[in-house]
Amino acid sequence: xxxxxxxxxxxxxxxxxxxxxxxxxxxxxxxxxxxxxxxxxxxxxxxxxxxxxxxxxxxxxxxxxxxxxxxxxxxxxxxxxxxxxxxxxxxxxxxxxxxxxxxxxxxxxxxxxxxxxxxx
Numbered sequence: 558x559x560x561x562x563x564x565x566x567x568x569x570x571x572x573x574x575x576x577x578x579x580x581x582x583x584x585x586x587x588x589x590x591x592x593x594x595x596x597x598x599x600x601x602x603x604x605x606x607x608x609x610x611x612x613x614x615x616x617x618x619x620x621x622x623x624x625x626x627x628x629x630x631x632x633x634x635x636x637x638x639x640x641x642x643x644x645x646x647x648x649x650x651x652x653x654x655x656x657x658x659x660x661x662x663x664x665x666x667x668x669x670x671x672x673x674x675x676x677x
Contacts, residue, residue: 567625571618634673641666 590596623632641663647653655663 567622568618571614571621574617575614630673634670638666638670 590599620632620636623635644655644659644663648655
């Protein structure tokens with residue numbers, strides 16, 4: 558995270574991050590995909606993957622820029638709180654079980670957000 562604060566142009570750092578990922582990840586994913594017993598066809602999954610990739614770029618870039626522009630602690634707690642929202646969406650819409658440990662972790666994260674916000 559500290560690299561973004563030292564970069565002259567933060568957009569260059571973000572672009573290089575995704576360029577390197579874009580070179581390394583497809584081969585790794587392909588190797589894992591062909592090893593799946595009864596693997597799904599790649600065609601129907603491609604639009605979802607492209608949309609997810611675009612969302613990831615904007616999500617990662619926005620949190621990196623937030624750490625450059627404001628307090629790192631507040632940006633980090635915002636980033637981590639997204640895990641709670643993802644778990645709640647999975648539980649509510651996808652009917653995924655969260656379990657007692659997941660509930661405790663979400664409560665602790667919410668308490669941490671409150672402490673960071675009102676601790677100033």
